[in-house]
Amino acid sequence: MPDRWVDSDPLRDMLVEMGRLPAPQRRFSLHEIAVGWLVYDNEREPVGRVTDHVDGYLVVRRTLFGHGLPWWRAYIPASAIGVAHEGAVLLNVPRAWIGRLGWGRPPR
Numbered sequence: 001m002p003d004r005w006v007d008s009d010p011l012r013d014m015l016v017e018m019g020r021l022p023a024p025q026r027r028f029s030l031h032e033i034a035v036g037w038l039v040y041d042n043e044r045e046p047v048g049r050v051t052d053h054v055d056g057y058l059v060v061r062r063t064l065f066g067h068g069l070p071w072w073r074a075y076i077p078a079s080a081i082g083v084a085h086e087g088a089v090l091l092n093v094p095r096a097w098i099g100r101l102g103w104g105r106p107p108r
Contacts, residue, residue, distance in 0.1 A: 033089055034050070034087075037050045037084075037087050037089055039088075041091050042091055042093055045095050049061055051073070056107075057077055059075055059076075072104055
């Protein structure tokens, strides 16, 4: 895992987990996220790479079990993005949920 997420504050993270502080909210534009950025799930497992933006969704070419083999495209809504920083996107959902939530179909 790249060292892109080391800027977190351990005390703040612990207080958020205990429910003493609200989870940090960051407003950003999907267009700040460039094509080619890596996408990770909330457990910091690789999901794929950004290939496009479509109407409030990131189009991500998913990888099969993190091995880099192209599998299918996922349309990740902006609400599922936790952090976007320096060439990487961290989602707030596990990788296993992406297929179950119906994100494999283009948005209507």
